[in-house]
Amino acid sequence: MVRSPCCNENNLKKGPWTPEEDEKLVDHINKHGYGNWKTLPKSAGLNRCGKSCRLRWTNYLRPDIKRGKFSQEEERIIINLHSVLGNKWSKIATHLPGRTDNEIKNFWNTNIRKKLLQMGIDPTTHKPRTDLNHLLSLSQLLSTAQFGNNLMNNPLDNIALGRLQTETTQLAKIQLLQSLLQVINSSTLANNNGFLGTQNVNPFEGVVMAPASLISSAGLTTNDHQAFSNLWSSSTSMDELLDGIEVQDQGVIKNVSNYNIHQDQNTLPPLVSVSHETSSFRKMEGEHLTSSSPPESSTIFEAWEKLMDDETSGSYWKDILE
DNA sequence: AAAAGCTACAACCGCCAAAGT
């Protein structure tokens, strides 16, 4: 049986609610409660369907609704719960007093989802994105890097082109690094925002989880993961970090320095503690986090932005862009 | 100053499950 939408019955009003309608609804519910939504509009003197009244009440007029911006704590809770529950907005809402499922859903779609996508995280699975669009950006930057390198083989090569090549390669190198950071960040986000509260995780878990095509196109081998891990934790500045990465002719990572540490080939790549006493992540996040407190989600989201704001790396970017 | 584009959010739609008859 196909039912016609209730709001189409008897030319009932649709669209935005007026203050007068709100007042009628609130007055009626305050006096009589809301036992039957079907009959409520008529007895309240509203030309609306019961469903519309219920939505208006539960999503907007209810006295216990908390309005205003979501706090970072609320944002963290939403991400945590979403990673477990998925798009079960009503269930998520039960953990956030005063917030409605609709409000949380909107907040997710307009804010969190975009942030996760920008970080290279699939908002559905909470894992590094494997879709074509994301990989496309990587392949594009690899092409750019290759373009820069091809100039070197051109007989018309000159000083200007050489400079262009150097800068293009450098930019590609940074962008490759950014892609890696996205993967690493997303892994760290998943680990730290999960319920496990893991203190010691391998930041390269995400790299392992990343699509093989991305890894191979970036020229990363297992040894590179290890080397990059070492380089990452030992670098004290963006320059130092970038200096450790050598880009190959084809624009892929040719070599990552700092192979000297952990060269026991019979062991797995070393875990890098996210306590970050010595890591660049720690440096990026500043000193406001204690090693015992779990990192806030905001710091994960903002990690790259902070890296860009960093005096050294920020000017580095500025130089490149200029 | 105006048009176009973007963002946030209220509201609607259609489906589903539980309760009622």
Added chain:
DNA sequence: TACTTTGGCGGTTGTAGCTTT
């Protein structure tokens, strides 16, 4: 047991207000 009603949920749309060009 079958059918109907009702409430709830998640996806989607419409639009007001803001920002950018």
